[in-house]
Amino acid sequence: MKVTQTPTVLALLAPLAAAYPSWVYEEAAKDPEIAARAESIIKRQEGADAASAVFEPVPVFNAEAQYIDVSEGSGHEWQAPGPNDLRGPCPGLNAFANHGFLPRNGYATIDQYVDVTENVVGMGKTLAIFLAALGATIDGSGTAWSIGGTPPASIAPVGLSGNGLSGSHNKYESDASPTRPDLYQAGNNYKTQVDQFQQLIDASPGGYVTMESLTAFRKQRFDTQKSTNPYFFNGPFTGVLVQPAAYTFIFRFMANHSAEAPKGELSYDVIKSWFAISGESGDYSVQQGYERIPDNWYRRALEYPYSNPYFAGDVTAAAALHPEFLDIGGNLGQTNTFTGVDVNNLSDGVFNAADLLNGDNLACFGYQFSAQVKPDLLLGVLNPPLMNVVSGLVSDLSCPQLQSVDQQLLEQFPGYMK
Numbered sequence: 001m002k003v004t005q006t007p008t009v010l011a012l013l014a015p016l017a018a019a020y021p022s023w024v025y026e027e028a029a030k031d032p033e034i035a036a037r038a039e040s041i042i043k044r045q046e047g048a049d050a051a052s053a054v055f056e057p058v059p060v061f062n063a064e065a066q067y068i069d070v071s072e073g074s075g076h077e078w079q080a081p082g083p084n085d086l087r088g089p090c091p092g093l094n095a096f097a098n099h100g101f102l103p104r105n106g107y108a109t110i111d112q113y114v115d116v117t118e119n120v121v122g123m124g125k126t127l128a129i130f131l132a133a134l135g136a137t138i139d140g141s142g143t144a145w146s147i148g149g150t151p152p153a154s155i156a157p158v159g160l161s162g163n164g165l166s167g168s169h170n171k172y173e174s175d176a177s178p179t180r181p182d183l184y185q186a187g188n189n190y191k192t193q194v195d196q197f198q199q200l201i202d203a204s205p206g207g208y209v210t211m212e213s214l215t216a217f218r219k220q221r222f223d224t225q226k227s228t229n230p231y232f233f234n235g236p237f238t239g240v241l242v243q244p245a246a247y248t249f250i251f252r253f254m255a256n257h258s259a260e261a262p263k264g265e266l267s268y269d270v271i272k273s274w275f276a277i278s279g280e281s282g283d284y285s286v287q288q289g290y291e292r293i294p295d296n297w298y299r300r301a302l303e304y305p306y307s308n309p310y311f312a313g314d315v316t317a318a319a320a321l322h323p324e325f326l327d328i329g330g331n332l333g334q335t336n337t338f339t340g341v342d343v344n345n346l347s348d349g350v351f352n353a354a355d356l357l358n359g360d361n362l363a364c365f366g367y368q369f370s371a372q373v374k375p376d377l378l379l380g381v382l383n384p385p386l387m388n389v390v391s392g393l394v395s396d397l398s399c400p401q402l403q404s405v406d407q408q409l410l411e412q413f414p415g416y417m418k
């Protein structure tokens with residue numbers, strides 16, 4: 001068995017090896033159980049946390065390396081944001097700024113985002129570069145961007161600094177977020193909804209939030225959007241990649257690590273701190289912008305960076321449980337009118353729905369569609385500087401090349417056009 005499985009797993013993981021220390025692969029390939037699991041992720045049978053068996057095959061915990069010191073005198077004490085400090089839809093970035101890991105004013109460069117996401121929460125470089133460069137391209141100046149809205153003149157030159165993450169609905173910001181409302185329902189897309197946080201906790205019984213509970217909660221949010229939001233839109237990039245990130249990042253980046261729980265454990269208290277929630281279940285309240293890294297908290301091990309392949313594994317595992325997550329389309333201006341578009345038509349024949357969970361296709365599809373970012377400008381559909389970033393990113397993967405996008409297919413959705 002081992003002999004036949006080993007080459008399969010290596011073949012499965014090989015295109016992604018650049019992002020990992022080689023021993024992770026060697027270890028994985030030696031173990032027939034991991035080999036079988038790697039295969040079954042692709043065969044869609046393993047549950048929401050399936051990818052951790054492949055990407056964290058042996059326990060690693062090093063207290064000294066993983067401890068994030070935010071105590072008095074550390075230089076990274078929590079401070080409330082001031083009136084001119086920018087804060088937005090991302091609780092992780094808001095927390096980084098509140099601790100001075102990012103500039104406290106909320107405006108930072110690509111390099112700063114890449115450094116901080118790696119050092120503070122163990123994000124892999126390829127994912128960090130992609131997220132940070134995308135922010136700079138679609139929401140920023142090309143090299144820097146705001147984690148909230150448009151920066152004032154005191155922070156960055158007016159007119160050159162971009163609109164920030166909060167201003168990026170459908171480019172970066174997606175519908176069916178965990179705790180943020182949809183733009184066209186609440187009039188904003190960045191404020192934490194206490195009722196949605198309560199639903200997340202209710203979907204996570206027993207004191208802990210897990211990959212399984214987050215995926216079940218995502219399904220609930222997805223269905224609720226279809227039935228209550230006339231403008232719900234599940235876009236090819238925002239729906240396929242940003243929306244799952246908003247869920248998987250909660251566990252993969254916010255969980256506390258220890259020798260007993262090297263893959264992480266996310267208690268209610270820990271998630272409350274990261275989301276600026278206080279009070280007890282049934283009586284929560286939020287202080288917007290006060291996101292905080294808990295005291296005595298240990299990040300994920302850098303031996304297992306949460307990078308593109310791991311993230312793609314999580315996205316695939318969730319879609320295997322709930323294939324509708326991959327339905328590109330939206331409501332037609334009324335609730336319960338969700339209409340899908342044909343992926344094959346949308347990509348001018350390059351991708352098709354039946355193959356989307358095979359090999360690297362899903363990641364290729366989502367990342368390449370991220371370059372289709374300016375529906376509001378009549379620019380040609382694919383944004384050239386961004387295509388460069390994306391092609392660097394997908395060079396690790398074996399990707400069919402997206403040449404053009406039939407944008408008209410999306411124009412029937414008011415949530416896309418608004």
Ligand code: HEM
Pocket residue numbers: 089090091092093113117121123128131132135165172173174175176177178179180242243245246247249250253254
């Ligand atoms: C450069 C890196 C990052 C970028 C560009 C980024 C950007 C974003 C954006 C645009 C959203 C809104 C998405 C939506 O509409 O749902 C978001 C949400 C989110 N981000 Fe980040 N993020 C980054 C890093 C992180 C990190 C390091 C964490 C965790 C520590 C994190 C955790 C989250 C969570 C949990 C949400 C969902 C919030 C909710 O709706 O409840 N992000 N992020």
Ligand SMILES: *[C@@H]1O[C@H](CO)[C@@H](O)[C@H](O)[C@H]1NC(C)=O
Pocket residue numbers: 256257258259267270294295296297298
């Ligand atoms: C993280 O886990 C360690 C070991 O169990 C524990 O001592 C620490 O208090 C935990 N941190 C948080 C923020 O829960």
Ligand SMILES: *[C@@H]1O[C@H](CO)[C@@H](O)[C@H](O)[C@H]1NC(C)=O
Pocket residue numbers: 341342345
């Ligand atoms: C895809 O395009 C073909 C050819 O134009 C068309 O016949 C078909 O109806 C389209 N499918 C969908 C689901 O739009």
